[in-house]
Amino acid sequence: MPNALAAHARNLVGPLLRSTYRISTVNADAIPPRGPVLILCDWNNIAAPSVIKAAVPRPVHVWADGPAAVPGPLLSVTGDLAMPVTKVGVEIVDRAITLLGSGEAVCAIGVEDLGYVLARSQAPVVPVHVAAPETKRPTDPPARKSPIV
Incomplete structure (x- = not known):
């Protein structure tokens, strides 16, 4: 079920973001097509989870904290992991381990x-x-039609 949510989010968000921004990827084949993988993203912006979902060639669960986790309830609906603001995120860490253990891709x-x-x-x-x-x-978020690589 979590993979289905990530796939649906990617299928819905991808075309919308590609029409809003000029997203291009370099070396996307470095991400394995199946099996567990932890993707580490250095861009902590409110648009980062959506851009990663649109750019990565497989469904990804985003594990976010800081500005990228601002739309926390929306992240939870799409099968993602937003760190809670008021309590320790032990449940979220356990969910990330479970997702990776079941062969999913998680982006931190x-x-x-x-x-x-x-x-x-x-x-x-x-x-x-x-x-x-x-x-x-x-x-x-970045300005409309901005290039994002």
Whole structure:
């Protein structure tokens, strides 16, 4: 079921984002087509979860904290993991380990609990760099038709 939610979110968000931004990917084949993988994204912006879902060639569950986790309830509906603001995110860390254990792809954006998850899951790590235009605040999305690589 979680994979279905991630796939539906990717199928719905992908075309919308591609029509809004000029998204291009470089070396997307570095992400394995199946099996567990932890994708580390360096761009912590409110648009980061959606851009990653549109750019990665397989369904991805986004594990976000900080500005990328601002739309927390929306992230939860699409099968993603938003770190709670008021309590420790132990449940979220356990869900990330469970998803990786079942062969899913998880993208970590702005989270700090990676060591424990990596030790428990033994998942390969793929670092991802997102080149996007600067915004005034991390909660502002990039300007329309901006190039995002």
